[in-house]
Amino acid sequence: MARIxxxxxxxxGLPMAVNLIKAGHQVEGVDLNPASIDKxxxxxxxxxxxxxxxxxxxxxxxxxxxxxxQVREVYLxxxxxxxxxxxxxxxxxxxxxxxxxxxxxxxxxxxxxxxxLDAPVSGGVGxxxxxxxxxxxxxxxxxxQRAESILQKMGKTIVHAGGPxxxxxxxxxxxxxxxxxxxxxxxxxxxxxxxxxDHQKLFDISSKSSGQCxxxxxxxxxxxxxxxxxxxxxxQPGFTAAMMLKDLRLAQDAAKAAGANAELxxxxxxxxxxxxxxxxGGRDFSGIIRFIRG
Numbered sequence: 001m002a003r004i005x006x007x008x009x010x011x012x013g014l015p016m017a018v019n020l021i022k023a024g025h026q027v028e029g030v031d032l033n034p035a036s037i038d039k040x041x042x043x044x045x046x047x048x049x050x051x052x053x054x055x056x057x058x059x060x061x062x063x064x065x066x067x068x069x070q071v072r073e074v075y076l077x078x079x080x081x082x083x084x085x086x087x088x089x090x091x092x093x094x095x096x097x098x099x100x101x102x103x104x105x106x107x108x109x110x111x112x113x114x115x116x117l118d119a120p121v122s123g124g125v126g127x128x129x130x131x132x133x134x135x136x137x138x139x140x141x142x143x144x145q146r147a148e149s150i151l152q153k154m155g156k157t158i159v160h161a162g163g164p165x166x167x168x169x170x171x172x173x174x175x176x177x178x179x180x181x182x183x184x185x186x187x188x189x190x191x192x193x194x195x196x197x198d199h200q201k202l203f204d205i206s207s208k209s210s211g212q213c214x215x216x217x218x219x220x221x222x223x224x225x226x227x228x229x230x231x232x233x234x235x236q237p238g239f240t241a242a243m244m245l246k247d248l249r250l251a252q253d254a255a256k257a258a259g260a261n262a263e264l265x266x267x268x269x270x271x272x273x274x275x276x277x278x279x280x281g282g283r284d285f286s287g288i289i290r291f292i293r294g
Contacts, residue, residue, distance in 0.1 A: 001025050002150065005054035005061045006045075007074060007081075008095070009036035012121070013064035015128040016094070016154045018043045023153040028054045052084035060090045060150060067246070068101035075105045087113030090146050094135075096120045096172075098250055099165040100257070106139065106164035115143035118164065119151065120171035124238040132156040136174070138167035172254055175247040179268040179285070182215040182244075186289035189222050193293075200225055221289040235287035242281035245272040 001024045006017040009031035021027050021044045028048045029040040037047045048054040051074050055061045061081055065071050071093060075081045081091060082105075091114055093105065102118040109116035117139035127133040133155035137144055144160045151158045161170045188211070192202045203225035207217045220226040230238055248269040255262035275281075275291040 002059040003057065004028070004150070005030065005048070005051070005058035006040075006064075007031070007051045007054065007061065008064035009033070009040055010064065010066075011125050012128045013094075014039060015125065016062075016064065016133070017045060019128075019131045019154050020150070021045050025150075025153070028058065030054050050079065051081055052079040055081040055089075056084040056086070058085075058089070060092065060147075061085060062092045062150075063095060065093075065095040065097075067095070068097035071095050071097050071101055071105060076108055082109050082112050082114065085112070085114055089114055090143060091116045092119050092147055092150075093117070094119050094121055096175075096247060096250070097168060099168045099172075099254055102138065102168045103165040115140065115146055116164065117143050117147055118167040119147070120167055121155065122171065122174060123155070126238055127156075128154070135159065136161050136167040136170035138162060138165050138169070140164075168250075169254070172247055172251040175244065176251040176262065176265045176268070178215065179244050179248050179272060180264050181213050182219070182221065182286055182288060183268055183271060183292070185211075185213065185215045186221045186286075186292050189289060190292050199223075215286070219286055221286040230284035230286050231289075235284040235290070237282065237284040239285055240281060241272060241276050241283055241285045241287065244285035245269065245276050245281070248272055 003026045004020055005028050007030040009029050014036055017027050017029055017040055027045040029037060029045050030048050030051045031037055091109055106116040117137055119135045119137045121133040121135055123133040131154055134157040135151050135155045137160050148158055161167050199222045220229045221231050223231045230236055251265050252269050275288050280287060
């Protein structure tokens with residue numbers, strides 16, 4: 001079993017780290033929130049004050065951080081992970097960040113003789129807790145082979161998307177689809193309401209025909225048809241509107257850099273920006289239907 005440094009024990013990172021402990025790994029956590037550290041210790045983990053200290057003695061380093069800025073600081077700063085880790089060690093960044101940062105960090109890690117993967121996740125807090133996340137992985141085949149058995153302790157679906165940065169590319173493309181499709185499903189239900197069509201009737205039809213999609217059948221934005229969706233809990237978040245907005249902005253930045261046309265993604269970004277600005281950034285992203293209703 002591996003000695004793992006896990007940096008970033010937030011809503012996603014903590015349950016992921018706990019699943020590694022349950023699998024028999026020795027996990028040392030680093031986080032600015034003492035409550036998160038206490039929860040990790042209660043599950044059998046240990047704590048380290050600084051990321052570079054944990055990285056220096058770990059076999060594997062896993063990070064789950066808010067944005068590209070923090071990833072650059074933690075990996076490439078003066079006391080960063082890349083400087084502290086010994087050649088041959090495995091680094092896995094599970095944050096959702098911009099592709100350029102992922103590739104820049106991977107390039108510096110490679111110069112040091114480290115194996116680096118970007119491995120953002122899909123599945124939300126529920127998937128992190130249950131160990132059923134989807135990992136979209138970018139990096140070398142050698143690094144992927146080293147990491148696969150560890151990622152399998154935290155996720156159900158592990159896909160090697162290609163070279164450095166391709167995990168992030170896959171994540172932002174996927175979430176652009178999700179943001180757009182949730183708006184489409186929400187607009188359809190609002191239109192159905194105005195036309196006098198019952199929510200359940202629309203769901204029974206669309207969930208079995210050409211309108212079927214994940215936003216409809218798993219995360220339906222109206223109460224009733226899918227009992228496990230946040231709509232039945234006043235849109236308490238599994239994945240917040242603010243997080244969706246972050247991913248849509250990353251997608252727009254990537255589209256501009258690549259010269260790709262993503263007009264619907266741009267419209268979705270603007271709508272989620274207005275929704276978050278209305279004070280609902282902490283709600284589940286499926287709550288956009290309430291904003292669409294006006």
